[in-house]
Amino acid sequence: MRLSQYFLPVLRDVPKEAEIVSHRLMLRAGMVRQQASGLYSWLPLGYKVLMKVQKIIEEEQNRSGAIQLLMPTIQSADLWRESGRYDAYGKEMLRIEDRHERDFLYGPTNEEMITDIFRTYVKSYKDLPLNLYHIQWKFRDEIRPRFGTMRSREFLMKDAYSFDLDKDSAVKAYQRMFVAYLRTYARMGLTAIPMRADTGPIGGDLSHEFIVLADTGESEVFCHKDLLEKPIPAPGTDFRGDLSPIIDDWTSLYAATEEMVNTAEFEAEVPAEKRVSARGIEVGHIFYFGTKYSEPMKATVTGPDGKEITVHMGSYGIGPTRLVPAIIEAFHDDDGIIWPVSVAPFEAVLINLKAGDADCTAACDALYGELNAAGIDMLYDDRDQGAGGKFATADLIGIPYQLILGPRGIKSGEVEIKHRQSGERETLPIGDAVARITGLIEPQRRTDI
RNA sequence: CGGAGUGUAGCUCAGCCUGGUAGAGCACUGGUUUUGGGAACCAGGGGUCCAAAGUUCGAAUCUUUGUACUCCGACCA
Structure with missing residues (x-):
């Protein structure tokens, strides 16, 4: 690309609204433009990075056996009433009424919709396991958007959803995503540490956040130092085989976010010289939540014995529009x-x-x-x-x-x-x-x- | 949603206190000289001073009400 013919509006002065280094640099390098609080245009240079990040995510999702599709940004409220989340989600969900006065919403996540797709087409245990994902814009009406695209209201998210017959195989699906995530971040040059995490409104009882250490991170995290040096699973990793040894290796060392940390445990499990207590950026979050959605929404398959089985689900999110600033936080100097x-x-x-x-x-x-x-x-x-x-x-x-x-x-x-x-x-x-x-x-x- | 602050040229900002008809640097346009770490000079273009109402002979400046954005706290990929 000839720069004389490109569109690269670099700024010499620092726009005053930018507080953290990644936001400043994204504005100065002409990567994004703020259109309103928490809403950004991605200019050519930024968009090119975003697409490269997205491509890596896709390659690693595909490698792990997940299958890509695309769901709309606007969803009908009906599905959300079925799951019970229409009322539960609160003001963070942007609600919309169409011309016929029907209730819609700009999707903050897609558990309901993917469950609807699943229950429509998948009827037999023979079709499991299944993991479907898409990369689509989401909207969460944050109380206070900040830090540029790190915490914007509209953001791009890769969200994958796994469907399995029982908890055991759902845990295997979880493990596949765990490994895919480790590889995804590593390919971007990032060291991201999986940490036991709170499940929040999505619910469930098995969850990890992937955290990149950075002073500007929003969460406080506690972990064992050796996690920073742990080798990444190889590209030839057999995703159809047993991944437990890898997961056990990664989860055997202490790592937890501030919501989950138990100081006494942390100090008991990690020798003083190996303790890392730092701030971090959450660049991914994976959940196993069993039948939380499949049950109310009746996502079932027929088992080998002819009986109906309610499927076990998990969901797995990575935000490309957050990864871009996270990468900048990790890799910059005074010049850019x-x-x-x-x-x-x-x-x-x-x-x-x-x-x-x-x-x-x-x-x-x-x-x-x-x-x-x-x-x-x-x-x-x-x-x-x-x-x-x-x-x-x-x-x-x-x-x-x-x-x-x-x-x-x-x-x-x-x-x-x-x-x-x-x-x-x-x-x-x-x-x-x-x-x-x-x-x-x-x-x-x-x-x- | 509570607290604080800011809206003046594309960007960073001055002017506001003390009302008198719009400024600087950078960027942009034309020209000349330049070219190894953000060049110099000459000439030029660009503004409903966030909005509305009010006070006044006169408002960027004072008053009121909106509105947008930012920062600090409680929620989150």
Whole structure:
């Protein structure tokens, strides 16, 4: 993408409404624009990151055996009356009336609707287990939206729903999501720790929150230090096999949020030097809730003995529009964002230092073409501007690698590569640049970790 | 929903106390010189001063009522 033809409204000043670093950087880097309290437009750069995050989520959900579909944002109140949540959910649910004065709502979650779909089509135990998910906008009328897209009212959520014959197999479904989540965060470069969690209004008796440690996080968390270093389940993990050893390994060490923490237990189970007490961002939440919805909504299948069985369910949420700021909270410095390659809006940026110079521009154009052809997701700063501004923009928007080429380099036949994360610079023959960049980026795409 | 604060150019803000007809920096447009870490100069465009009502000869400025947004607390992917 040529920057001269892109839409990248970067800001030099910090908009005053932004309090935390990720929000500031998302506004400055031209990723989002606030349209009203808790409502955001995703501008091209931000949207590109959001789509990369979404794609990773989809790949890992699919790998685990979940199946994608898409449900509407607007739901009929009838389903919610059936589950009993129409009244229970309270003011956080945005209620809408259509022209015929029928009650609708903008979905804050989809347990009711997916249960309705399930009960309509699935009749036999032979069709289980089943895990259906979608990635769709949700609306929760938060009392106080804040921190940009970290806590917005409209937000994107991947929500998966599992259906099983009994608790044992439902727990296996839960375990599959547990592993899929670990892998999802790892592919984005994040260390997310599963913690015992409160189940809230969704209900149920088995639940984990996945927490990324960050000073700006909204919850206080307590865990064993070794969890930060634990290896992630491999891509070849057999999701149809027994995942218990992995889950046991992860859950054997103490980890709990402030709602669930028991200080005496924490201190008894974790030696003082291994205690981590910190703030964290909740980037995912998984629940097993048994027949809480299947029972009132009559989601049943016929068992092998001809008897009706009420299915056991779980639900599993990840918010891509929260993950983006969470990643920024984890990866930034004073100059801007430092994207991990796997979610970077562009993998590398080529900076033409003297766009007014014909020779320099010809050399940059040629190199840009080669990098594109090599499959690198490239941004090309071909604007006719001072070098300082270009460096500042490249640093701000956090592209992992900067290829810097100007008249000086043309003369010596060399290009400079700056690593955004380490600040390290290397100079190499222009002809070697494509191979070098490919070699740097390829392993960091994390498609197979 | 309680408490606090802010709405003036695309962005950051000054002007308000003490009423007299709209400002700065950055950004933007044209031009000249520039070009290895946010360049310089010249010329220019851009504002229902959040809204309504009131006070006044006169309101960005004073009063009232709305409204939007932000921050602090209790709820949440």
